[in-house]
Amino acid sequence: MSDTGASGRRSWGARLVILIPALWLTVLFLVPFLIVLKISLSQSVIAQPPYTPTLDLTGGWQAVRDFAAALSFENYKLLGSDWLYIVSYLRSLGIAFAATAILLAIGYPIAYGMARAPRGLQPVLVMAVFLPFLTAFLIRIYAWINILQREGLLNETLLALGLIREPLIWLSTDTAILIGAVYSYLPFMVLPLYASLEKLDDSLLEAAADLGCPAWRAFWLVTVPLSLPGAVAGALLCFIPIVGEFVIPDLLGGSGAQMIGQTLWVEFFSNKDWPVASAVAVVLLVALLAPIVAYQRLQARALGER
Amino acid sequence: MRKGPSLFNVTSVALGLAFLYLPIVILVIYSFNASRLVTVWGGWSTRWYVELWNDAAMLEAAWISLRIAALSATLATVLGTLAAVALVRAGRFRGRTAFSAMIYAPLVMPEVITGLALLLLFVALNVDRGFWTVTAAHTTLTMCFVAVVVQSRLLDFDRSLEEAAMDLGCPPLKTFFTITLPLIFPAVAAGWLLAFTLSLDDLVIASFTTGPGATTLPIRIYSEVRLGVKPQINAICTVMIAVVAFGVIVAALLAKRGELVRARRAAKA
Amino acid sequence: MNVEPPVRRVYVAGMADGNPEPAASRGAAPGLKPGRAPWAVPGARPLVQFEAVVKRFGGVTAVDRVSLDIYEREFFALLGPSGCGKTTLLRMLAGFEIPTEGRILLDGQDLARVPPHKRPVNMMFQNYALFPHLTVEGNIAFGLRQDGMAKSAIAARVKEMLALVKLEGYGWRKPHQLSGGQRQRVALARALAKRPRVLLLDEPLSALDRKLREETRFELIDLQDNLGLTFVMVTHDQDEAMTLADRIGVMNAGSLAQVAPPAAVYEQPNSRWVADFVGDINLIEGIVASVGLGETVIGARAGGRLRVAQNVEAKPGATVWLALRPEKIQIDTQPPAAFDANCLAGQVADIGYLGDVSHYKVKLDNGLALKVSIANRVRLVERPIGWGDRVWLSFAPEACVVLTQ
Numbered sequence: 001m002s003d004t005g006a007s008g009r010r011s012w013g014a015r016l017v018i019l020i021p022a023l024w025l026t027v028l029f030l031v032p033f034l035i036v037l038k039i040s041l042s043q044s045v046i047a048q049p050p051y052t053p054t055l056d057l058t059g060g061w062q063a064v065r066d067f068a069a070a071l072s073f074e075n076y077k078l079l080g081s082d083w084l085y086i087v088s089y090l091r092s093l094g095i096a097f098a099a100t101a102i103l104l105a106i107g108y109p110i111a112y113g114m115a116r117a118p119r120g121l122q123p124v125l126v127m128a129v130f131l132p133f134l135t136a137f138l139i140r141i142y143a144w145i146n147i148l149q150r151e152g153l154l155n156e157t158l159l160a161l162g163l164i165r166e167p168l169i170w171l172s173t174d175t176a177i178l179i180g181a182v183y184s185y186l187p188f189m190v191l192p193l194y195a196s197l198e199k200l201d202d203s204l205l206e207a208a209a210d211l212g213c214p215a216w217r218a219f220w221l222v223t224v225p226l227s228l229p230g231a232v233a234g235a236l237l238c239f240i241p242i243v244g245e246f247v248i249p250d251l252l253g254g255s256g257a258q259m260i261g262q263t264l265w266v267e268f269f270s271n272k273d274w275p276v277a278s279a280v281a282v283v284l285l286v287a288l289l290a291p292i293v294a295y296q297r298l299q300a301r302a303l304g305e306r
Numbered sequence: 307m308r309k310g311p312s313l314f315n316v317t318s319v320a321l322g323l324a325f326l327y328l329p330i331v332i333l334v335i336y337s338f339n340a341s342r343l344v345t346v347w348g349g350w351s352t353r354w355y356v357e358l359w360n361d362a363a364m365l366e367a368a369w370i371s372l373r374i375a376a377l378s379a380t381l382a383t384v385l386g387t388l389a390a391v392a393l394v395r396a397g398r399f400r401g402r403t404a405f406s407a408m409i410y411a412p413l414v415m416p417e418v419i420t421g422l423a424l425l426l427l428f429v430a431l432n433v434d435r436g437f438w439t440v441t442a443a444h445t446t447l448t449m450c451f452v453a454v455v456v457q458s459r460l461l462d463f464d465r466s467l468e469e470a471a472m473d474l475g476c477p478p479l480k481t482f483f484t485i486t487l488p489l490i491f492p493a494v495a496a497g498w499l500l501a502f503t504l505s506l507d508d509l510v511i512a513s514f515t516t517g518p519g520a521t522t523l524p525i526r527i528y529s530e531v532r533l534g535v536k537p538q539i540n541a542i543c544t545v546m547i548a549v550v551a552f553g554v555i556v557a558a559l560l561a562k563r564g565e566l567v568r569a570r571r572a573a574k575a
Numbered sequence: 576m577n578v579e580p581p582v583r584r585v586y587v588a589g590m591a592d593g594n595p596e597p598a599a600s601r602g603a604a605p606g607l608k609p610g611r612a613p614w615a616v617p618g619a620r621p622l623v624q625f626e627a628v629v630k631r632f633g634g635v636t637a638v639d640r641v642s643l644d645i646y647e648r649e650f651f652a653l654l655g656p657s658g659c660g661k662t663t664l665l666r667m668l669a670g671f672e673i674p675t676e677g678r679i680l681l682d683g684q685d686l687a688r689v690p691p692h693k694r695p696v697n698m699m700f701q702n703y704a705l706f707p708h709l710t711v712e713g714n715i716a717f718g719l720r721q722d723g724m725a726k727s728a729i730a731a732r733v734k735e736m737l738a739l740v741k742l743e744g745y746g747w748r749k750p751h752q753l754s755g756g757q758r759q760r761v762a763l764a765r766a767l768a769k770r771p772r773v774l775l776l777d778e779p780l781s782a783l784d785r786k787l788r789e790e791t792r793f794e795l796i797d798l799q800d801n802l803g804l805t806f807v808m809v810t811h812d813q814d815e816a817m818t819l820a821d822r823i824g825v826m827n828a829g830s831l832a833q834v835a836p837p838a839a840v841y842e843q844p845n846s847r848w849v850a851d852f853v854g855d856i857n858l859i860e861g862i863v864a865s866v867g868l869g870e871t872v873i874g875a876r877a878g879g880r881l882r883v884a885q886n887v888e889a890k891p892g893a894t895v896w897l898a899l900r901p902e903k904i905q906i907d908t909q910p911p912a913a914f915d916a917n918c919l920a921g922q923v924a925d926i927g928y929l930g931d932v933s934h935y936k937v938k939l940d941n942g943l944a945l946k947v948s949i950a951n952r953v954r955l956v957e958r959p960i961g962w963g964d965r966v967w968l969s970f971a972p973e974a975c976v977v978l979t980q
Binding site: 464466467469470471472473474475476477478480481485488489 | 669670671690691692693694696697698700701702704705706707708717718721722765766769
């Protein structure tokens with residue numbers, strides 16, 4: 001497994017270590033995306049599989065040419081002309097952006113507090129933040145239905161405290177989606193932030209104080225810049241999946257405007273229009289390409305430079 | 307000198323943990339609610355657990371989910387560990403950038419896209435969808451999580467330990483199994499646990515890639531939840547939480563016990 | 576070897592002048608153990624041979640055409656600043672790095688195709704690299720198990736090794752339950768357990784504190800003596816190299832600058848770089864005035880004539896450097912009476928009191944600044960020489976070396 005084996009060349013064992021996972025991911029991750037791309041250029045038909053053209057390689061070169069000629073951008077034109085899709089995309093981006101901003105605002109103090117906790121307690125806190133992530137996502141969203149519904153605990157509590165006079169509508173609103181998103185993705189924001197804050201050397205703050213910098217300015221000038229990689233990683237780790245989120249808007253959101261994940265789901269499962277669903281996926285992927293690449297760069301750098 | 311936590315620090319951590327745990331605690335409490343109305347407290351009862359026990363379809367779904375989770379987590383642990391070793395140890399190789407991109411992309415890829423893509427692959431390959439397609443799909447997603455967990459441990463790993471083993475006459479493959487694997491085992495085990503719970507948890511990808519006869523627990527729960535809140539769902543959720551919490555606590559205790567045994571043996575010698 | 580045959584024989588000269596007789600027969604010189612000068616025996620077969628070894632990492636040349644012979648039972652030290660390539664050289668011998676060019680031979684056999692786990696050399700790692708999940712016994716037995724040795728034989732060898740490093744009763748401990756010094760011993764025992772042809776030591780004492788380091792040095796020498804093994808050590812600490820090694824290879828920027836016994840490296844450095852790297856030195860630039868009859872006269876660039884008891888291989892008019900160790904200079908408050916000594920006058924510019932010695936920085940009348948160190952033989956309550964005092968520095972013609980490169 002060493003790259004510097006005595007022969008100086010990679011042994012067959014070392015090649016296998018790379019080849020096996022690479023092959024698996026190529027077949028089950030890379031190739032599927034090419035298929036999505038292909039089908040997004042196809043037309044929906046009532047058949048099995050429900051799209052045309054299908055590529056039949058036994059037909060030789062002519063079949064490939066016919067296939068290529070039959071591909072069209074119809075589905076993309078549809079996405080660009082129908083407001084339903086455009087609104088859906090924009091809504092998803094907007095909600096993901098708002099959720100990420102809220103996550104940063106409440107995640108930072110939590111991560112900062114964890115990094116300040118006594119050393120012995122820190123692993124316990126990390127585990128405590130991570131543990132809900134291990135208990136099913138669906139369950140945690142479901143738990144909020146109980147709380148947010150009209151006769152739910154939130155309204156009951158607010159009424160009991162006299163803060164409101166009559167029950168408010170929480171469920172089936174954007175607020176509910178935001179609460180669900182913030183709740184589900186909080187560990188993804190807190191843990192990268194904590195990781196970068198925990199590494200921060202206290203003597204840096206002492207040095208800043210020694211050089212005449214008041215504590216609040218030292219926070220802005222030293223702590224915040226040094227925790228920036230963690231903040232960016234956390235933000236991307238939350239933003240990207242929230243844009244394509246399905247379960248949260250489906251269970252907590254209203255029946256009105258949909259997020260793009262729901263749109264894709266409906267096109268696929270209800271309308272059985274696989275080509276349009278694929279086109280929706282491709283456009284979503286393109287929209288998310290920049291943040292995904294940014295995240296990968298960050299991840300590779302964080303893991304490579306240590 | 308470390309400054310201790312301030313009141314603000316303590317408060318924010320406490321509120322954060324409360325926010326994370328309160329809904330789960332409420333769910334658990336309400337699973338013991340005697341009343342059929344989910345919002346009205348009707349005293350303690352275990353009737354929903356009894357009903358759950360008699361819900362054959364739910365139990366069947368749970369059994370399928372557990373099998374898929376165990377199998378895909380094991381596969382993902384093997385593949386993910388290999389991928390991590392390749393990323394950390396293979397140095398520069400052709401296609402390295404593409405390789406690491408394929409490892410990191412699934413971590414953030416919206417599930418609807420991954421699910422759709424995998425389904426279209428299975429359709430194109432003309433395989434029967436069901437248990438095996440869901441397992442393959444979950445393996446693909448979770449191996450990347452395993453890879454990241456194991457990779458970060460491998461990066462901290464002192465390479466000279468492997469060199470020392472080889473220097474003392476241990477061949478490379480044997481070195482991996484006698485030195486490297488035992489030392490990174492906590493990360494590998496954590497990876498498995500993560501993969502297991504992710505698989506047990508997944509609704510979206512499973513919905514796309516499943517077929518007749520392979521309704522997983524989340525798919526089953528989802529279809530029930532869409533029809534409204536039901537007390538049995540609270541019960542099954544509580545059971546799932548208990549299983550995961552039990553697993554985590556056992557893992558933590560095992561790690562602790564290992565340390566204790568070592569300490570005791572050392573004290574005796 | 577690049578050491579010039581000096582006319583006035585310094586005590587290490589026996590090795591340098593190609594005399595086939597072992598040094599011991601002429602009465603062992605200080606710092607040399609009796610019967611240990613195989614490098615001076617013509618026809619002696621080296622145990623380890625580096626033949627024009629080059630190692631490049633990408634575009635960086637870490638080791639540049641190093642040729643070196645190391646002999647059986649020798650304690651060889653590779654000394655140099657960090658990044659000079661000494662560790663790379665050691666790792667190539669262990670098999671962790673492959674030479675880009677050149678060959679490495681052990682017992683005359685080319686090691687190129689031998690992977691690390693099949694080489695009869697063992698290494699003691701700088702950070703010890705003890706397996707944290709194995710006990711002390713498990714660590715020591717690890718290499719023996721790889722050879723498929725019988726269980727009882729392993730147990731016996733482990734016991735023997737624990738006794739050797741004085742760690743009886745620690746066999747069941749885990750590495751993290753040991754002190755730094757104990758870990759070092761375990762690492763040593765582990766590397767010695769297989770009775771390697773060559774033991775490689777990568778900065779073996781650098782992780783220990785000073786007191787322990789000094790004690791351990793002598794233990795290492797005894798160990799090597801008793802076991803009769805060949806040791807190759809890498810270190811950046813010249814005291815360590817001086818006390819431990821039979822020969823030192825001084826490395827600079829990937830090349831071997833000088834290979835010689837410790838005393839020769841100190842007293843007969845072959846270049847300004849070696850002179851400057853090993854110990855403290857004054858380098859005085861000058862021009863050769865005359866050479867002959869075992870004496871060279873040099874005109875210092877800054878003024879004044881200096882006599883050196885050495886025939887220099889340089890024509891009159893050539894630029895040379897006179898290397899002079901600070902402790903070889905006499906400092907007086909009056910002009911010295913000695914007739915044949917070199918003498919320079921100046922003023923004390925700085926004094927550093929270190930307890931056992933005092934360092935003086937003297938600004939000479941000709942503008943040069945020289946470092947002088949004086950052993951404090953009596954208790955000093957008040958310094959006999961103070962700041963700004965006018966002093967005379969004198970040194971014998973035998974005290975200095977002329978360097979042409």
